[in-house]
Amino acid sequence: MRVTLIAGNWKMNKLRKEAVAFAQALPALLPPGHSSELLICPPFTLLWELQPLLAKAGVKMGAQDLFWEDNGAYTGEISASMLLDAGCTHVIIGHSERRQVIGESDLLINKKMHKACQEGLIPILCIGETLEERKAGKAEKVVAGQLKQALAGLSSDRMDKLVIAYEPVWAIGTGVNASGQDAQNICAFIRGQLEEYYGSQLAAAVRILYGGSVKEENIKEFLQQADIDGALIGGASLDAAVFANIVRLGEND
Ligand code: 13P
Numbered sequence: 001m002r003v004t005l006i007a008g009n010w011k012m013n014k015l016r017k018e019a020v021a022f023a024q025a026l027p028a029l030l031p032p033g034h035s036s037e038l039l040i041c042p043p044f045t046l047l048w049e050l051q052p053l054l055a056k057a058g059v060k061m062g063a064q065d066l067f068w069e070d071n072g073a074y075t076g077e078i079s080a081s082m083l084l085d086a087g088c089t090h091v092i093i094g095h096s097e098r099r100q101v102i103g104e105s106d107l108l109i110n111k112k113m114h115k116a117c118q119e120g121l122i123p124i125l126c127i128g129e130t131l132e133e134r135k136a137g138k139a140e141k142v143v144a145g146q147l148k149q150a151l152a153g154l155s156s157d158r159m160d161k162l163v164i165a166y167e168p169v170w171a172i173g174t175g176v177n178a179s180g181q182d183a184q185n186i187c188a189f190i191r192g193q194l195e196e197y198y199g200s201q202l203a204a205a206v207r208i209l210y211g212g213s214v215k216e217e218n219i220k221e222f223l224q225q226a227d228i229d230g231a232l233i234g235g236a237s238l239d240a241a242v243f244a245n246i247v248r249l250g251e252n253d
Pocket of ligand 1: 236
């Protein structure tokens with residue numbers, strides 16, 4: 001049984017005061033005894049301050065990126081051990097905003113995947129096609145290529161806790177979400193690819209999330225799908241009451 005993972009990606013949002021207010025309000029808003037695993041990925045500057053507050057709310061903490069070297073002359077970068085030191089359990093890798101805005105390549109993403117796995121940080125690997133690629137009927141091909149390159153050289157013994165987030169680029173921050181069925185089709189395809197690489201047992205254990213304009217109105221539709229095991233939520237994760245309500249709506253699945 002795969003435990004549902006509801007993850008918030010705050011992206012480049014929130015100052016300390018706002019972040020602390022979120023974390024302090026959350027415990028009273030979450031449905032008592034909920035069965036989902038919860039995760040918030042704040043900006044680096046908030047990690048140390050938030051860690052105890054999130055832990056108190058029963059929420060794990062992840063980072064939004066990492067660098068593949070351990071330490072040294074890499075101005076502006078953050079290492080896996082720094083993230084672990086701050087209390088992170090997870091790290092988002094290969095988000096489409098990093099691929100598109102920063103120009104991060106599949107090769108760099110693969111290096112980051114290796115480092116996260118080596119250090120025991122759980123990677124949330126983001127993959128997804130653009131609108132042009134979808135229209136051209138290339139969604140599966142693109143997703144398969146990103147997956148293959150991100151996982152290159154990673155053996156199955158490091159892959160059991162892996163999380164994949166299928167985030168179609170055209171659905172991110174646009175308010176236009178994929179339909180539950182379209183998302184399911186790609187997530188099932190991704191699981192099939194994982195089966196080819198690592199066998200059916202491991203493929204059945206990996207959690208695959210959907211991301212892209214997830215909100216209160218559509219969370220149920222996604223969680224009802226056989227191969228969707230949770231959500232990676234941007235905008236709707238910034239408000240504690242909305243995030244908690246998404247968790248609550250996901251429970252009655
Ligand atoms: P939105 O939920 O704001 O569309 O963002 C999705 C996302 O990119 C999560 O990583």
